[in-house]
Amino acid sequence: MRYPHRHLLAIEGLHPHEIGHLLDLAESYVLLNRQGKTQRDLLRGRTLINLFFEDSTRTRTSFEIAGKRLGADVINMSVSTSSVNKGETLLDTAWTLNAMNTDLLVVRHAESGAPSLLAQKVDAAVINAGDGTHEHPTQALLDALTIRRRKGRLEGLTVAICGDIAHSRVARSNIHLLTTLGSTVRVVGPPTLIPADAGRLGVEVHHDMAKGLAGADVVMMLRLQKERMAKGLVPSPREFFRFYGLDREKLAHAKPDAMVMHPGPMNRGVEIDSAVADDPSRSVIAEQVEMGVAVRMAVLDTLNRNWLRNDL
Amino acid sequence: MTSDLLITNVRLLDPAGGLDATGALLVREGRIADLGASLGKPDGTAILDGGGAVLCPGLVDMRASLGEPGAEYRETIATAAEAAAAGGITTVAALPDNQPATDDPALVRLLRARGEETQSLGIVPYGAVTRGCKGEELAELGLLREAGAVAFTDGARAIGSARTMRLALSYARGFGAMIVQHPEEPSLAQGGAATEGELATRLGLPGIPAAAEAMIIARDIRLAALTGGHVHFAHVSTEEALDLIRAAKQAGVQVTCDTAPPYFDLNETAIGDFRSYAKLSPPLRTETDRRAVAAALADGTIDAVASDHQPRDPDDKRLPFAQAAAGGAGLATLLGVTLAQVHNGTITLARAVELLTAAPARLLGLEVGRLARGAPADLCLFHPERAWKVEAGELPGKAQNTPFDGRALEGRVLGTWKAGRRVFG
Numbered sequence: 247m248r249y250p251h252r253h254l255l256a257i258e259g260l261h262p263h264e265i266g267h268l269l270d271l272a273e274s275y276v277l278l279n280r281q282g283k284t285q286r287d288l289l290r291g292r293t294l295i296n297l298f299f300e301d302s303t304r305t306r307t308s309f310e311i312a313g314k315r316l317g318a319d320v321i322n323m324s325v326s327t328s329s330v331n332k333g334e335t336l337l338d339t340a341w342t343l344n345a346m347n348t349d350l351l352v353v354r355h356a357e358s359g360a361p362s363l364l365a366q367k368v369d370a371a372v373i374n375a376g377d378g379t380h381e382h383p384t385q386a387l388l389d390a391l392t393i394r395r396r397k398g399r400l401e402g403l404t405v406a407i408c409g410d411i412a413h414s415r416v417a418r419s420n421i422h423l424l425t426t427l428g429s430t431v432r433v434v435g436p437p438t439l440i441p442a443d444a445g446r447l448g449v450e451v452h453h454d455m456a457k458g459l460a461g462a463d464v465v466m467m468l469r470l471q472k473e474r475m476a477k478g479l480v481p482s483p484r485e486f487f488r489f490y491g492l493d494r495e496k497l498a499h500a501k502p503d504a505m506v507m508h509p510g511p512m513n514r515g516v517e518i519d520s521a522v523a524d525d526p527s528r529s530v531i532a533e534q535v536e537m538g539v540a541v542r543m544a545v546l547d548t549l550n551r552n553w554l555r556n557d558l
Numbered sequence: 559m560t561s562d563l564l565i566t567n568v569r570l571l572d573p574a575g576g577l578d579a580t581g582a583l584l585v586r587e588g589r590i591a592d593l594g595a596s597l598g599k600p601d602g603t604a605i606l607d608g609g610g611a612v613l614c615p616g617l618v619d620m621r622a623s624l625g626e627p628g629a630e631y632r633e634t635i636a637t638a639a640e641a642a643a644a645g646g647i648t649t650v651a652a653l654p655d656n657q658p659a660t661d662d663p664a665l666v667r668l669l670r671a672r673g674e675e676t677q678s679l680g681i682v683p684y685g686a687v688t689r690g691c692k693g694e695e696l697a698e699l700g701l702l703r704e705a706g707a708v709a710f711t712d713g714a715r716a717i718g719s720a721r722t723m724r725l726a727l728s729y730a731r732g733f734g735a736m737i738v739q740h741p742e743e744p745s746l747a748q749g750g751a752a753t754e755g756e757l758a759t760r761l762g763l764p765g766i767p768a769a770a771e772a773m774i775i776a777r778d779i780r781l782a783a784l785t786g787g788h789v790h791f792a793h794v795s796t797e798e799a800l801d802l803i804r805a806a807k808q809a810g811v812q813v814t815c816d817t818a819p820p821y822f823d824l825n826e827t828a829i830g831d832f833r834s835y836a837k838l839s840p841p842l843r844t845e846t847d848r849r850a851v852a853a854a855l856a857d858g859t860i861d862a863v864a865s866d867h868q869p870r871d872p873d874d875k876r877l878p879f880a881q882a883a884a885g886g887a888g889l890a891t892l893l894g895v896t897l898a899q900v901h902n903g904t905i906t907l908a909r910a911v912e913l914l915t916a917a918p919a920r921l922l923g924l925e926v927g928r929l930a931r932g933a934p935a936d937l938c939l940f941h942p943e944r945a946w947k948v949e950a951g952e953l954p955g956k957a958q959n960t961p962f963d964g965r966a967l968e969g970r971v972l973g974t975w976k977a978g979r980r981v982f983g
Contacts, residue, residue: 258760359761380763415762442758442759443759
């Protein structure tokens with residue numbers, strides 16, 4: 247079996263052929279989606295629950311569409327993070343979901359490790375849709391698919407991931423995936439937003455956008471949350487934009503055909519200039535969203551097949 | 559009433575008196591009546607053949623939380639006493655950061671009395687350094703001392719203000735009492751869940767830099783030198799901090815320290831895959847630091863080994879890692895995990911027993927922790943090679959939150975006596 251796992255909790259630890267399998271399958275779903283064909287028998291009778299402890303319209307909707315296109319019964323559960331005890335809610339929810347015979351569970355949580363804790367307690371296949379500052383595996387898969395379709399490969403490419411690396415699960419999943427598949431990965435940001443020992447993750451660390459972007463094939467921007475400013479990690483949005491915001495001038499350091507990515511939602515004028523974000527010759531942000539649905543269909547399909555084989 | 563007891567055929571090991579010899583020990587009226595190579599058997603005395611096992615003083619655990627008062631769902635004095643007896647511990651220094659905190663003389667007397675009620679575990683309470691262990695106003699150190707507080711600490715809370723620490727060291731000096739610090743710079747540790755570095759970065763966990771420990775230790779060494787007070791650092795866990803303490807001792811500053819078994823037996827990889835049972839305070843460190851802690855047991859930089867028992871309920875631990883409570887149960891595994899450092903050749907058996915008996919007793923000014931005629935018959939009989947496996951859920955006592963789940967150990971307690979009364983085995 248090419249992706250022999252019961253859950254998808256993290257990219258770290260996956261083998262190149264396992265990632266390749268998911269990307270290849272997603273590629274086939276891109277074509278089907280564009281042809282308007284659906285595969286509603288694949289997940290017929292299966293229950294998919296989108297369990298979101300954090301707000302996320304984009305990721306939740308993407309999983310919802312993916313599940314529905316494969317014929318699953320999709321239920322969205324948003325759990326308030328203002329509950330008195332978030333942890334109790336998490337495990338209480340796990341018992342509830344077990345009692346309802348959930349087949350596929352998509353989890354978004356503000357705490358690192360919450361999906362793996364749930365995976366120990368539920369019978370369903372668990373998909374991590376973003377946990378704290380740990381991982382966001384389907385985002386990395388959709389980013390990789392977007393790059394592969396544009397550039398024809400991942401191996402040998404130079405990818406610069408820019409901005410708030412320290413608090414980014416998107417950055418971690420992308421670092422693991424891209425280094426596993428042979429890309430050269432650079433992380434670029436102010437030292438206060440680069441996590442400790444980042445170099446040990448197999449990436450180059452840069453604090454200067456000109457150097458970090460020099461010769462890059464892909465520039466991946468990350469969202470900078472306002473609370474980082476409140477905690478003093480960055481003095482102000484305008485200062486951040488001056489040194490780390492992606493505008494045409496900084497982008498000029500990358501290769502002439504470098505593509506610009508952003509996981510969304512964007513803070514225009516903070517980490518990215520609208521002139522770059524909306525430039526159809528450079529920005530692939532809309533395409534990332536399209537790839538998101540295909541990747542999530544591939545993941546749901548694969549985990550369901552593994553479950554049907556009943557050998558995990 | 560306890561009848562007289564003669565324990566024969568044992569290896570008598572008493573680091574306080576420099577004794578390590580085969581022999582026998584006679585218990586009479588709760589005290590050690592005699593010990594030596596061969597003792598006569600007085601009439602009416604029961605005999606126990608020790609089978610060649612080690613007989614040493616009952617262990618003195620200089621750092622443990624007992625759950626009472628205020629967290630009885632985690633542990634009670636009765637269940638802690640059960641775990642302690644199984645671990646060969648006969649005296650425990652109880653941390654003051656309970657609800658309410660031990661900041662009133664009446665609470666010191668209560669805890670001592672509650673220990674006596676167990677008839678198996680002597681409780682010597684720490685007094686709070688500050689009221690409510692909040693780090694603000696000094697508690698009534700003199701009155702607490704008079705009531706029987708053996709030393710002062712704010713428990714798992716660092717005394718963050720340099721001024722408060724200076725006052726505490728200075729004032730406690732007048733009563734000859736030491737201040738025990740949880741060495742962690744609070745503003746750097748706030749919100750942290752693991753040691754900052756590659757592993758925390760990979761797991762996406764908020765980190766606490768190892769330097770947070772060394773910074774407070776460097777500061778408090780200077781304050782001890784300034785005031786002439788005695789500072790004791792609890793659960794020291796990093797190489798840098800140990801280097802500072804080693805140098806300060808050589809310079810003649812009144813500084814001592816202890817560590818706990820997790821810091822010389824485990825490293826940070828124990829938290830891999832978000833194992834909240836290995837979430838401790840301070841957090842587990844790198845392998846380099848673990849080795850430095852083990853080396854400091856041997857070279858004398860570390861004065862004592864304490865269990866750092868922090869009972870937690872499953873609901874405190876079955877949470878996303880950063881939300882889970884820090885702390886591990888440690889009473890039942892204190893001896894076994896320490897003996898692993900004997901079996902791997904880092905320290906001698908006599909040194910291990912010293913770290914667990916005579917050394918903490920000396921730091922706390924207690925008459926226990928030695929095998930001597932007239933001393934209380936607090937005894938631990940153990941077989942240094944007998945193997946067992948730590949299993950969470952099967953440990954004595956209530957708290958099952960061991961970071962050593964699944965660890966195979968060599969060294970098992972066969973019997974424990976408190977004031978001549980057999981309380982385990």
